[in-house]
Amino acid sequence: MSLSERLHPGINLAGTDPESHEAAEEVLFGFWIFLMSDLVLFAVLFATYAAMSVQGIAEGPGPAQVFDLTAAFVETLLLLLSSFAFGFGMLAMKYRESRRAVLGWLLLTGGLGAAFVGMELHDYYVMITQHAAPPQASGFLSAYYLLTGTHALHVSSGLVWMAIMAVQVVVFGFTTPVKLRLMRLALFWHMLDVVWIGIFTFVYLFGVAS
Amino acid sequence: MSNRIPADLPAVDHDEEGRERRSYVIGLVLALVLTTGAFAVVWLDLLSGAAALGALGLLALVQAVVHLRFFLHIDLQRSHRDDLLLILFTVLILLIMVSGTIWILYDQHMRMMP
Numbered sequence: 228m229s230l231s232e233r234l235h236p237g238i239n240l241a242g243t244d245p246e247s248h249e250a251a252e253e254v255l256f257g258f259w260i261f262l263m264s265d266l267v268l269f270a271v272l273f274a275t276y277a278a279m280s281v282q283g284i285a286e287g288p289g290p291a292q293v294f295d296l297t298a299a300f301v302e303t304l305l306l307l308l309s310s311f312a313f314g315f316g317m318l319a320m321k322y323r324e325s326r327r328a329v330l331g332w333l334l335l336t337g338g339l340g341a342a343f344v345g346m347e348l349h350d351y352y353v354m355i356t357q358h359a360a361p362p363q364a365s366g367f368l369s370a371y372y373l374l375t376g377t378h379a380l381h382v383s384s385g386l387v388w389m390a391i392m393a394v395q396v397v398v399f400g401f402t403t404p405v406k407l408r409l410m411r412l413a414l415f416w417h418m419l420d421v422v423w424i425g426i427f428t429f430v431y432l433f434g435v436a437s
Numbered sequence: 438m439s440n441r442i443p444a445d446l447p448a449v450d451h452d453e454e455g456r457e458r459r460s461y462v463i464g465l466v467l468a469l470v471l472t473t474g475a476f477a478v479v480w481l482d483l484l485s486g487a488a489a490l491g492a493l494g495l496l497a498l499v500q501a502v503v504h505l506r507f508f509l510h511i512d513l514q515r516s517h518r519d520d521l522l523l524i525l526f527t528v529l530i531l532l533i534m535v536s537g538t539i540w541i542l543y544d545q546h547m548r549m550m551p
Contacts, residue, residue, distance in 0.1 A: 236509045236520045242453060259520055263527040270531040274538035282546045300476050307468055310508055314461040322454045417508040421501050428475060428497035436479050436489045 235259065237414045238317045240406065247403040251410060258411045262418050265381075269422050272377060273429060276370040280434060283366025290367070290434025293360045295350065299431040302346050303423065306382075309339035310420040317413050324401045329409075330393055336416070337389045340382055347379050371430065378426060381419050388412055464507025471500040 233239050235255035240248040280290055316332030319325055351372070354360040362372040392412055395405050475496040478484055484492055505511045511521055 233510065233512075233514055236511055238457070238510065256519065259523065263523055266527055267531060267534070270535055271538075274535040277535070277539050278542035278546075282542065296476065296479065300472075303472050304469075307465070307472065310504075311461060311465045314464075314508060315458070318454060318457055318461075321457075414509065417504065420508070421504045424497050424500050424504065427472075428493050432475055432479050432493050433490060436485075436493065 237410055237417070238314075238321055240321055240410075243321050244403075244406070247406050250403055251407055254407050255410060255414070258414060262414060265418070266422070269374075269377070269425070272370070272374040273425060276367075276374045276430065279366040279370035280430075283370065285365040285367075287365035287368060288358055288360050290371075290430075293354050293358045293368075294431050294434050295353070296431060296435055298346060298350050299427050302343050302350075303427050305339050305343040305346065306420050306423050309336050309343065310417050312336040312339060313413050313416050317409065320401060320406065320409060326396055326400070329396055329401075333389055333393050333396075337386055337393075340386050340389070340416075344379055344382055344386070347375065374430065375426060378419065378422055381415075381422075385412070385416055385419060388415070460507050460510070464503055467503045467507070468500055471496050471503065475500075 232241070234241075234248065234252040236259055237255065240251060312332050312335045316329050316336060319328035319332055360368055362369050389412060392405070392409055395408070399405050475493055478489055478492055478496075483489075505524070511524065513521070
């Protein structure tokens with residue numbers, strides 16, 4: 228029977244809310260297509276960075292001189308735990324529909340996400356003030372700020388979206404539209420963590436290793 | 438349609454919840470191991486040169502698959518395959534664009550050498 232099947236990426240509501248489950252297939256697949264096009268955007272920025280970080284250093288500092296791997300590691304953990312917390316928030320929505328539990332998980336997710344953005348801004352500050360590495364110093368640095376900045380901007384808009392969803396959960400409760408929006412936000416949030424894997428590997432680790 | 442109370446949920450759901458909960462925990466543990474492994478390669482100088490870059494790339498690929506499998510719940514079930522096909526197609530487009538860009542710009546760079 229189709230109801231027990233998975234219809235879309237992320238948490239499926241089959242079993243606890245068949246009505247929302249049916250409604251979810253179309254909108255979540257549409258959002259999935261958007262996420263794929265977003266991945267293409269990031270791919271182009273990665274390609275630019277890959278070319279620039281080798282050939283575009285000019286007179287400026289190189290990757291190994293400006294990157295702080297400890298900060299990158301902590302940022303990775305923050306985003307990973309944030310993604311995990313959102314997963315548990317979705318389970319609280321699916322099985323218990325408890326506003327308190329969902330809001331608690333959303334707050335934890337958002338707090339970890341905000342800490343991630345804060346740490347990245349601090350990284351930028353340290354790079355610009357202590358390493359003389361502002362975006363205009365070289366093609367490598369322009370590409371670096373563009374790639375990580377686009378990711379940080381995505382995370383920030385995810386935080387705004389999360390705040391809006393928290394208000395909707397309080398005001399409307401767990402109606403079908405609210406659930407579907409939360410499910411799309413979850414996909415967005417998990418996908419940003421997947422993009423970050425690329426950033427910490429190909430930007431930070433490759434930069435220091437090579 | 439909204440605000441259904443937990444009492445009318447079938448009992449079987451508790452197994453299901455435990456299973457989905459485990460999926461996230463497994464994903465988190467695997468991701469932590471892979472991330473720490475990747476940073477350890479660089480921090481402890483376990484490998485160098487092309488071997489290090491190859492290992493890091495492989496760890497990143499495995500971690501991306503772990504995230505897709507355990508956080509985004511993409512698997513090989515037939516009903517779910519459109520999503521997988523779409524991501525595989527995107528990866529194909531992505532590889533063509535990234536490798537093409539790197540190749541062309543590297544070639545141009547070599548020609549610009551004095």
